[in-house]
Amino acid sequence: MLAAEMLAPGGTIGILGGGQLGRMTALAAARLGYRCHVFADEADSPAAQVCSAATVAEFTNREALERFAAGVDIATFEFENIPAESVRFVSAYTPVLPRPEILEIAQDRLREKDFLRSIDVETAAYREVSDPAALRRGMSDFGCPAVLKTVRLGYDGKGQVTLTPEINAEEAWQRMGAEIGILESFIRFSCEISVITARGADGACAVYPPVENQHINHVLNTTIAPARISNETKMRAKAIARHIAERLDLVGLLAVEMFVTEGGDLLVNEIAPRPHNSGHWTIDACITSQFEQFVRAVCGLPLGSVEHHSDAVMKNLLGSDVEKWRDALNDPLAKVHLYGKTEIQPGRKMGHVTRLLPHR
Numbered sequence: 001m002l003a004a005e006m007l008a009p010g011g012t013i014g015i016l017g018g019g020q021l022g023r024m025t026a027l028a029a030a031r032l033g034y035r036c037h038v039f040a041d042e043a044d045s046p047a048a049q050v051c052s053a054a055t056v057a058e059f060t061n062r063e064a065l066e067r068f069a070a071g072v073d074i075a076t077f078e079f080e081n082i083p084a085e086s087v088r089f090v091s092a093y094t095p096v097l098p099r100p101e102i103l104e105i106a107q108d109r110l111r112e113k114d115f116l117r118s119i120d121v122e123t124a125a126y127r128e129v130s131d132p133a134a135l136r137r138g139m140s141d142f143g144c145p146a147v148l149k150t151v152r153l154g155y156d157g158k159g160q161v162t163l164t165p166e167i168n169a170e171e172a173w174q175r176m177g178a179e180i181g182i183l184e185s186f187i188r189f190s191c192e193i194s195v196i197t198a199r200g201a202d203g204a205c206a207v208y209p210p211v212e213n214q215h216i217n218h219v220l221n222t223t224i225a226p227a228r229i230s231n232e233t234k235m236r237a238k239a240i241a242r243h244i245a246e247r248l249d250l251v252g253l254l255a256v257e258m259f260v261t262e263g264g265d266l267l268v269n270e271i272a273p274r275p276h277n278s279g280h281w282t283i284d285a286c287i288t289s290q291f292e293q294f295v296r297a298v299c300g301l302p303l304g305s306v307e308h309h310s311d312a313v314m315k316n317l318l319g320s321d322v323e324k325w326r327d328a329l330n331d332p333l334a335k336v337h338l339y340g341k342t343e344i345q346p347g348r349k350m351g352h353v354t355r356l357l358p359h360r
């Protein structure tokens, strides 16, 4: 889609994936006068609850994908693990933004790191490992601790094993549970940050302030916005995110997760070409939220201001934490977001609370 081919308000945006990211995108789209049609593999998904249309089918169901594509003006995706072939299939019928090739890079940790290296972005040292013997050799080269991850379908620490001297290669391989893995050097970081950038079809970028992310059991627990790092580090982090978005020829939104090493270097851990949990604070603290920005970018509208009028601390409501929603509502500086999920499971992202610290 060229910049001239704007999708005006009134059009229908197709969203592949029915989670909370799709839900918050649809809410932002509705404010701008768009309709959303969600494609999800379960009924009553968080996104379907707020969309004007929903298709419920397996992501591999071509007949359902074709019907979905026929009913939308453009399509996008809200999580990485949608089969890339399905996204490519939809793109034969309707424009898909970001480009499906970008999803293919982000879905595969090896391709992702190879791409980052090819554009001179620093990452942890890494190596492909395809059996326990290769892992054993890698462990002796990389030293302990090191990190073993699945190449595909891993997120929120799933399929990830921290290698310590007590664990042998066979045991680690079993625990990782995939046929191919990526071995990474263990990074001693002073903090983890992420940067979200939007890029429009005309190449304009809008980069949000870097934020600091605290994980518990590999799952994002708290985002502190902005990150408590020097202005110089912030500038470098923003330049890296912009560079990646440009080299991907992205139209849409990109989240870039980075480690700030103890020596002050920035190493990119992961990229996600979609709205990101660490950007939820922007709904309440920025002039334009990441979700509105995403809609603007994929519809070919001008990007909005990324200025923030408040600092913020965002906490995820994981599992039974969601039962604290009433306490949060009693805090005058807190904004409560619940995702409409009926079943509470330990660690499941049920909602989030953003506490605002308005600038005077």
Ligand code: AMP
Binding pocket: 124, 147, 154, 155, 156, 157, 158, 160, 184, 185, 186, 187, 188, 192, 215, 218, 219, 269, 270
């Ligand atoms: P990931 O699944 O790659 O997003 O990793 C989840 C979390 O595990 C990260 O946010 C880090 O806290 C931790 N982690 C991942 N890779 C490394 C690494 N190479 N060194 C140290 N910690 C890591």
